[in-house]
Amino acid sequence: MKNDIGCYVSDLKVMQSNAGYYVGRDYWEKAYPEIKMPYSRESDYFATREQAHNCLQIMKLEMSLEGC
Template identity: 45%
Template sequence: SVSEPKVMQSAAGYYIGQSCEVEYYWSDGTTSVGTEPYDRLSGYFATPQQAELYLMEVA
């Protein structure tokens, strides 16, 4: 499933994006669930506070 827009972080900075849950299947038969970035909905911000303000303005 895809998340609601939220503040996310990458090496380039903070941004508004969505994540999704992905199920991994391993060769030994086990599975695990991880969260991965799905979409970037904004440019980058220097701080998480700036990104949060932007999210509140556009939500």
């Protein structure tokens, strides 16, 4: 996603913080694309990347079914 001032927000993806893995989005500016910052956390935290990935797959499926 992009807004009018050159800021971008990623699609949902597995991310990691000190608290664990989670499904979220990151943010970056056009002028500094190599610097990505956390934008949102859209799930609970998980102990493993695989658990977060499974949650992401469920979230994507639910989003696709909402469009039906």
